[in-house]
Amino acid sequence: MRILFLAVLRPHTGNAVTAARIRDHLEAVGHTCILKDTLGFESSSAVTSLIVTEKCEAALALHLYKGGRFLQGQRIPFGIIFGGTDINEDINHEEKSQVMGTILEEARFAVAFTESMKEMALTKWSHAKGKIYVQNQGVSTIPNVIFNWNTFLQSTEINQGADNLHIFLLICGLRRVKDPLYLVDAFSEWHREEPNVYMVILGPEVDPVFTNEVKARVKRAAGVQLMGEMPSEDLHAVVKNCFAVVNSSISEGMSAAVLEAMDLEVPVLARNIPGNAAIVKHEETGLLFSNPQEFVQLAKRLVNDPALEKKIVTQGKEYVKLCHSWKSERDTYQNLMRKLQ
Structure with missing residues (x-):
């Protein structure tokens, strides 16, 4: 599949490292993963154009609000990976919370890094029961480098x-x-x-x-x-x-x-x-x-x-x-x- 993957990709941040690792997981079994920075988009229409241009068949977003809102209403199936800010902070913002609830209704699945994150999400969006999976972040082998x-x-x-x-x-x-x-x-x-x-x-x-x-x-x-x-x-x-x-x-x-x-x-x-x-x-x-x-x-x-x-x-x-x-x-x-x- 050709998969559009949206994430905040500020260099040398945890989000960028996590997104790159997950992209590698998907490409290892033959998927084409088009990783894009959500900070580069101002509207969902820009993402729609990208989906058409790149002939994407599915999508993935890291962060329920920052990434997921650009996939809402798109005509391809998508999954969501919770970040930290969405569950810990944005969930308390009524407008953002409503948007995130709608995104979860459309998503085929969602991934939480911990059981507590899953429980917090289900407390707010009970309709997502059955589609939230828990997967701890993996740690890749860290190479030895020459460093003074x-x-x-x-x-x-x-x-x-x-x-x-x-x-x-x-x-x-x-x-x-x-x-x-x-x-x-x-x-x-x-x-x-x-x-x-x-x-x-x-x-x-x-x-x-x-x-x-x-x-x-x-x-x-x-x-x-x-x-x-x-x-x-x-x-x-x-x-x-x-x-x-x-x-x-x-x-x-x-x-x-x-x-x-x-x-x-x-x-x-x-x-x-x-x-x-x-x-x-x-x-x-x-x-x-x-x-x-x-x-x-x-x-x-x-x-x-x-x-x-x-x-x-x-x-x-x-x-x-x-x-x-x-x-x-x-x-x-x-x-x-x-x-x-």
Whole structure:
């Protein structure tokens, strides 16, 4: 089949990585997958023209509202993959919620990353019972790359001479839902007590206005550095060299950065929200915090307790291996495509 696949494709973001992986799953069995950025469309009519021009026989959208609304009313069968914002945020917006309910009526199937996401969707749209499937995000094999850690440190203002250096990495696009400023003040206070700890916020500038706010705050915060996006191969290398990966989002679907850190055997500290709690089991596969002060307490504990660090990285790696199989994800999407034939 020729399949149109709509997703938000900002470079080096979780959505873009997920969409590329799913496209590969579909093309592996002979489908032609035409992956397009929803940000490039202003109306459904533009998508209709694309469907005709590309002779698409079916469609898929990542994110029920941002992608699915362009497929509503189209004359080809389609499926939906829930994002995080649609279920955690847009569902509470009455107009968007009504649109999403209609899209689900038309969709042949929908995919949720977790059981809790499925339950939230069914609470709002009970008519979708029987067409929502749960499939955890898979984690692809992460390649080893040649990477100069010292060069990376030189590009920051981190004191490389500090004894026992500990770098906490917060990977996110600069937008409010990711809440990159949540921990800044508390972490900066900790850094003043212990100058060997640093937090690096790393990711693309998604929201220009909010980005300026982040830059201004970080500039005044000791021990916190801000860096732009980088290719995924280099990012994986940075993750492997840092002490821990942090997630401070207000809401998440399923964080690719958290899963990849687990796979790379790097400790994870994540804000205690449903999307994170679905994949991080406190003190077993990572650490969950509910406020900035608790984050600092847990981070200090992790720094000073090598046994805890070893335990959570070992169990985190095993969890990803068991529950986020790339092969299982591939099988699921390849099978679901039969519902579009």
